[in-house]
Amino acid sequence: MSTDASGADRPQPQQEGAPSRHERRRRQTRERIATTALALFSERGYDAVTIADVAEAADVAKQTVVNHFPAKEDLLFAWHRPVEADVIDMVDQLPLSASLPAFLKDELPRLFAYLPELPQAPDGGDPRTAVDDRLAGVVTIIQNSPALQDALRLRGTRYQEDLAAILSDRVPAHLGAVAARAIAAFVLTTVSAMVEEAARLRGAGRSPEQIVATLTDTVGRALDILDTGIGNTGGSATPPQDT
Incomplete structure (x- = not known):
């Protein structure tokens, strides 16, 4: 954001095709969750890890994890699309x-x-x-x-x-x-x-x-x-x- 002469915030023009700030943050959150889940699965085993465990380790709300990965196995398939x-x-x-x-x-x-x-x-x-x-x-x-x-x-x-x-x-x-x-x-x-x-x-x-x-x-x-x-x-x- 930039500020015009009146002091009001004014959105900067976005390059065509470039992801928005919101989309970049969303991708970063998704990647952090997936990386955290893979580490926990490797350390404890898939069956022993819950969605709540992933959320806590990734420092996000449980619903945020579910929003990105509706099923638990989706956390793993983020690294390996069948x-x-x-x-x-x-x-x-x-x-x-x-x-x-x-x-x-x-x-x-x-x-x-x-x-x-x-x-x-x-x-x-x-x-x-x-x-x-x-x-x-x-x-x-x-x-x-x-x-x-x-x-x-x-x-x-x-x-x-x-x-x-x-x-x-x-x-x-x-x-x-x-x-x-x-x-x-x-x-x-x-x-x-x-x-x-x-x-x-x-x-x-x-x-x-x-x-x-x-x-x-x-x-x-x-x-x-x-x-x-x-x-x-x-x-x-x-x-x-x-x-």
Whole structure:
């Protein structure tokens, strides 16, 4: 704020696209809460930490935590957005005229080549090292928490329902909702397998380019099944006769 000749406060012009002061403070509060939660989960375990514990450690009201993170697991997913959510967003924006299997063959491997971008490491080092450390911590927290694993399974069910609803426009009408759910399950299972394979390759020291090449080959063979299946669903096949 600046002051004009009459002494009244006058807002300064804001650059187009630049976040407002309120938005910057909101982001800083959200980041502080998420960082605090990750530290507490790592120290005590996910199941032993409450929303009230996070609020107290972050020096904010409990409702502030809930406003930013409606569910407890959201505190953890702030550091690790499930890739399934990215896939659903990509498919939702794909034109109906585009081939789903061809699109997934091209795009899925790229999702796993690089780790998600997070803030620079505190010591000014390679941010990818900080990302590796954080993601390793997230994986450990998940592995040690049955409650969090249950939450992940529930989210997986919701992801499948969301993707099936999007795919319903791509599935021939005579195949119905069951086929849409089956294709959604196939796609998300393929994604889960790719997550595990990308992690294995990354742990083996493979470069992003090598990861893309390997995943392109493996996911291509997997999605050929989907492509062939969709291509042969015209309904013209003669059902087998009883003998």
